[in-house]
Amino acid sequence: MFSEERVLTPGQVVKWQGGKGRVLSIHYAADPAKDAEWAARVRAQMPDREWQREMEGYVNVFDGEPVYPMYEPKYHEARFDWPKSNARGVVVAGWDCGVTINPAFVIGFVSQNHGEPSQLQVLAELSFSGMSMEQFAPKVEEFLVKHWPHYSFWRELIIHVGDPTGASRQGATGETAFKVAKRHGFFIRQSVAPLNPRISCVTRFLMKWVVDEEAPAIVFNRPLCTVLCEGLAGGYSYRKKTGVVGYAQSLRLPDKNGYSHVQDALQYLCLEAEKHLGGKAIHEPITRLSPGRNSARVPIRYV
Numbered sequence: 001m002f003s004e005e006r007v008l009t010p011g012q013v014v015k016w017q018g019g020k021g022r023v024l025s026i027h028y029a030a031d032p033a034k035d036a037e038w039a040a041r042v043r044a045q046m047p048d049r050e051w052q053r054e055m056e057g058y059v060n061v062f063d064g065e066p067v068y069p070m071y072e073p074k075y076h077e078a079r080f081d082w083p084k085s086n087a088r089g090v091v092v093a094g095w096d097c098g099v100t101i102n103p104a105f106v107i108g109f110v111s112q113n114h115g116e117p118s119q120l121q122v123l124a125e126l127s128f129s130g131m132s133m134e135q136f137a138p139k140v141e142e143f144l145v146k147h148w149p150h151y152s153f154w155r156e157l158i159i160h161v162g163d164p165t166g167a168s169r170q171g172a173t174g175e176t177a178f179k180v181a182k183r184h185g186f187f188i189r190q191s192v193a194p195l196n197p198r199i200s201c202v203t204r205f206l207m208k209w210v211v212d213e214e215a216p217a218i219v220f221n222r223p224l225c226t227v228l229c230e231g232l233a234g235g236y237s238y239r240k241k242t243g244v245v246g247y248a249q250s251l252r253l254p255d256k257n258g259y260s261h262v263q264d265a266l267q268y269l270c271l272e273a274e275k276h277l278g279g280k281a282i283h284e285p286i287t288r289l290s291p292g293r294n295s296a297r298v299p300i301r302y303v
Contacts, residue, residue: 028055064237067199067254067263070206071232077222082123083109085153089118090276094269095162095188096261097177102129103136104261106228106269107144107158110276117210118277119217120270123148124224125262133166133177137184147224160188161272163264191268195253198267205270206232217277218270228266231259 028034042055083089089112096104104127111119126143128136144151166177167190178188192198208217220229227235236259238252254260 064234064239064255066232066234067236067238068203068206068232070203073229073233075216076206076219076232077225077229078219079223080121080219080221082148083150083154085150087111088113090273091154091158092269092272092276093158093160093186094191094265094267094272095160095166095181095186096264096268097133097136097162097166097181097188101131102261103127103131103133103177104265105136105140106225106262106265108269108273110273112276117217119210119215119219120205120273120277122218122220122225122228122266122269124221125226125228125265127227127262127265133180137181137186140186141184155185159272160186161191161268162188163268164190164193166190192271198264198271199254201270201274202267204274227259227262231263235259236263 028039039055083091087109090110091107092110093105093107096102104125106122106125108120108122111121124143124147126140128139131139144155148154160181162178166181166188169176178190181188202218205218206216209215210217220232222229235257236254239255254263
């Protein structure tokens with residue numbers, strides 16, 4: 001998957017730098033005969049997304065109807081640091097880890113500074129293909145230790161929520177994914193299953209603006225959220241069903257593809273994060289049950 005770092009050189013060559021290679025293509029403007037008038041005439045005859053992909057050379061313009069057409073990379077993408085030990089807010093992690101061999105993890109920080117609107121900062125994603133929860137949970141721990149200098153401070157304060165199927169017994173041992181995660185120190189509780197409420201929650205975040213309508217309510221740390229950002233930009237999309245009739249044809253579901261698993265994890269994260277918007281918990285801390293501590297109530301700390 002390639003990043004959106006597109007450079008149009010003086011020689012009209014579109015350069016794309018990705019994780020596994022580089023793409024070079026000749027832009028139509030390299031042909032002197034294809035001036036602004038020609039471009040305007042031809043563009044009027046093509047769908048906008050087809051023009052962007054075929055003529056402008058944007059490799060991350062996808063087929064299908066985007067699930068989140070309100071997503072704007074120039075507003076919703078940024079680069080920022082992980083929370084320090086003195087940050088005010090709540091850390092929430094979403095897991096897609098149920099009946100799947102493509103687990104995904106997304107972690108975010110709900111800022112809650114006094115007198116300022118809350119903002120959800122999505123810090124990072126992690127996903128693998130063909131991996132069990134027994135293998136995935138240690139990878140998540142390793143990832144957080146590597147990227148988050150203050151992880152040891154926040155570790156016990158993270159609110160983990162996940163796919164309800166994570167509570168279903170599976171495999172030869174009959175263990176649930178949540179139980180496996182618990183052995184590795186992650187206490188995941190069940191989130192909401194229906195797809196529509198989850199998509200609606202992410203949509204609310206993407207459409208909401210805070211700080212005098214000048215900042216988005218959700219922002220993504222682009223360097224560590226590559227698949228999420230590409231999915232939001234169109235990779236996570238509705239596809240028209242072919243070869244089906246009747247009720248099945250009317251179902252409007254996103255494609256299950258390389259983008260969908262981290263999107264599911266993001267949806268669980270957003271459903272939980274929405275509960276902590278507004279900063280009320282700074283003054284009236286809520287509590288959560290902490291499995292493994294004899295169900296003792298441990299206050300969520302807003303520091």
